[in-house]
Amino acid sequence: MEVGPFATIGPKVRVGRGTKIGSNAVLMGNTRLGERNEVFPGAVIGGEPQSRHYHREDTRVEIGDGNTIRECVTIHRGTAGGGGVTRVGNENLLMTCSHVAHDCTVGDGVVLSSGVLLAGHVKVEDNVTVNGGSAVNQFVTLGRYSFVGGLTRIVHDVPPFMIVEGHRAVVRSVNGVGLKRHGFSEESIDALKEAFMLIYRSELTRQEALLRLERKEGLTEEVRELVEFLRRASSSKRGRAQEGVA
Numbered sequence: 001m002e003v004g005p006f007a008t009i010g011p012k013v014r015v016g017r018g019t020k021i022g023s024n025a026v027l028m029g030n031t032r033l034g035e036r037n038e039v040f041p042g043a044v045i046g047g048e049p050q051s052r053h054y055h056r057e058d059t060r061v062e063i064g065d066g067n068t069i070r071e072c073v074t075i076h077r078g079t080a081g082g083g084g085v086t087r088v089g090n091e092n093l094l095m096t097c098s099h100v101a102h103d104c105t106v107g108d109g110v111v112l113s114s115g116v117l118l119a120g121h122v123k124v125e126d127n128v129t130v131n132g133g134s135a136v137n138q139f140v141t142l143g144r145y146s147f148v149g150g151l152t153r154i155v156h157d158v159p160p161f162m163i164v165e166g167h168r169a170v171v172r173s174v175n176g177v178g179l180k181r182h183g184f185s186e187e188s189i190d191a192l193k194e195a196f197m198l199i200y201r202s203e204l205t206r207q208e209a210l211l212r213l214e215r216k217e218g219l220t221e222e223v224r225e226l227v228e229f230l231r232r233a234s235s236s237k238r239g240r241a242q243e244g245v246a
Helices: 176-181 186-201 206-214 221-235
Strands: 030-033 044-047 060-063 074-076 085-088 162-166 169-174
Touching: 030 044, 044 060, 060 074, 074 085, 169 176, 169 186, 176 186, 186 206, 186 221, 206 221
Parallel strands: 030 060, 044 074, 060 085
Antiparallel strands: 162 169
C-alpha cells in the first residue's frame, strides 16, 4: 500500500494490498477497500451519511478491487434503515467530484463521470455509464449496460441496454455502441432494437408491447431481461419505467 502526504486513514479502515491513497484523501469510519484501488487526492470515503435517519450507528462502506476513485469523490457509509452498508464493486471509474450516497450499490465496470450525484439507496448495475453532471433520485435503479447522457435528471428506473437523456430523462434508443464494445452480438443488438421500437415507438400500450414480446418465440436473453425489468418496475412503487421515461 502507498499513502501520500497528509492522507488520513481512520482506525477502523482496512485497505487491501496494492492500493494507493493520494495526498489529503480521507478514509474514515468502518470502511473496507480491496486490492489494487487508487484513491486520488481529496477524496473522502466513509463519511457519515447525509440523512436525518442516521443516528451514528456503526454502518460501513465496502469497496472491491481495481477501482479508480478520482479527486474529491465522496462515498458515504450506509444507514441502519437502508441495510447499513454502501457498496462499490470492482473495476469502476468514479471521476472527479462524483458522489455516492448512503446505502447505494454500485456494481462492476461502472463509469460515473465528473459531478455525477447518486442519492441514497440508488442501485447501479454492472457496466453502466453515467455522463457528467447527471443526478439520480433516491431508490432508482440503473439497469445493466445502460448509458445516461450528460446533465440528465433521473427520477425513474433506467431500463437495461438503453440510452436515456434529458431533463427529465427519456429513453432515446438502444445503447448499440456500448453493447458492441462489450462483445454483444449483432443478433442480440438487433433484437433489442426491435423490442425498443415495439415498446417505445409503436402505438401499443406498454403492457400490450410487453405481452407481445413475452409471447414471441426465440426471445433473446437480453430482451427477456428488458421485459422482466419493466415488469418489475411497473409493479413497484419505486419503479416508474412503465411511464415511457427512464
